[in-house]
Amino acid sequence: MRCTLIYTPSSAVIIDCPPSIAGTRDLAAWIKGTLPAGCTLKLFLATHAHGDHFFGFPVLEDYFPGMQAVASRYVAQGVEAQYAPELYEGLWKVAFPSSPSGTGLPERRVGFESLPDSNEIHLGVGKVIKVHDIQYADTHFSSFVHVPDLDLVVAGDxxxxxxxxxxxxxxxxxxxxxxxxxxxxxxxxxxxxxxxxxxxxxxxxxxxxxxxxxxxxxxxxxxxxxxxxxxxxxxxxxxxxxxxxxxxxxxxxxxxxxxxxxxxxx
Known part of the structure; x- marks a missing residue:
């Protein structure tokens, strides 16, 4: 899966992250090497409620204390179901088994805050990130992210x-x-x-x-x-x-x- 970093001179948001500990550590190292001095990673944004796009967030939180996990109110509704034993134990932990190399999932769960009803994130200097909920794609509880001034859409799945x-x-x-x-x-x-x-x-x-x-x-x-x-x-x-x-x-x-x-x- 693909991750997208959007930043201004002062603040940044990362959209989606790997599920595994090792994969998210690699992402964190890349972010640290990419962001300019003085820029703070404040938000993690999940495009949809499939765990392979957000399970790794607690690792990001360790590297960037104070950052927050957010999603549209609609997407956030679907997160808890990903931790149901049938899915979490029967699918995700099988697909990403624990090992010393970090192939497994973090122990901590992800707690999401819902975006305001506008579904907008303002990064400053006029940069607005707009989240669009959709009815269905590869799952319920899906959205895509539009950054108009970049002509960019982060489409998730x-x-x-x-x-x-x-x-x-x-x-x-x-x-x-x-x-x-x-x-x-x-x-x-x-x-x-x-x-x-x-x-x-x-x-x-x-x-x-x-x-x-x-x-x-x-x-x-x-x-x-x-x-x-x-x-x-x-x-x-x-x-x-x-x-x-x-x-x-x-x-x-x-x-x-x-x-x-x-x-x-x-």
Whole structure:
């Protein structure tokens, strides 16, 4: 997953962070080496309520005392469910097992404060960060972040970058997938020149409107392609094979679980 640092000469916000101790330590070191002298990291902002985008925050808190975890009121509603034993013990701690090298999750839980109803963060010198809630993407309780003066959208897991299979496990109905397409279209309507996807080994932090637009279009094409192959498939295995043939990407676990969910598997 990708993290985004936005800063002015005096204050900064980091958007999303890794779930693991080691990954977040690396992020903290990068932040310290990036921020100018006199700039304080004040806020951590989570785009959506999936733990792999916020579990590591307590590590950031150790490196930057006094910083606060925030999210839109809507996203914050979904955080507690990520710590339910079925998810936290049965999925997240299995995916990120504890080890001396720091591959596991921090012991402390993340406590979020909700943003004001305006869903805005003001960093000073006229820089406004606007959070937009959306109905659905790869989960409930999702948002994207718009920084108008940078023509920037930090999309969280609403947007992938064409190299990773999209996570359609929870978006397991035509209605939910249609809402995901609508969310991507809402981002496109802002005409951003930079779009930061949630999961990708590739991306651009320099303005490129054509690249950003193509990325957004590819997400809609993937969802529609999934639905077309779902119509052809007789079971989850067949859907998996059809999707592998149509889209050559990484993270086969995402694809496998998405195919199973489309056919009603838990």
């Amino acid at each position: 609403i947007v992938y970058n064409g190299d990773c299979y999209q996570y359609l496990v929870e978006a397991n109905s035509a209605e939910r997938r249609a809402k995901w397409v609508k969310a991507v279209s809402e981002i496109a309507a802002l005409d951003p020149k930079i779009v930061i996807p949630g999961h990708s080994f590739h991306g651009r932090s320099e303005p490129d409107a054509q690249y950003a637009r193509a990325m957004l279009e590819s997400n809609i094409a993937y969802i529609r392609g999934f639905e077309e192959e779902l119509e052809r498939a007789s079971d989850a295995r067949k859907l998996f094979l059809l999707m592998r043939k149509r889209f050559n990407r990484w993270n086969l676990w995402f694809l496998q679980k998405s195919c199973e969910a489309a056919f009603g598997a838990d």
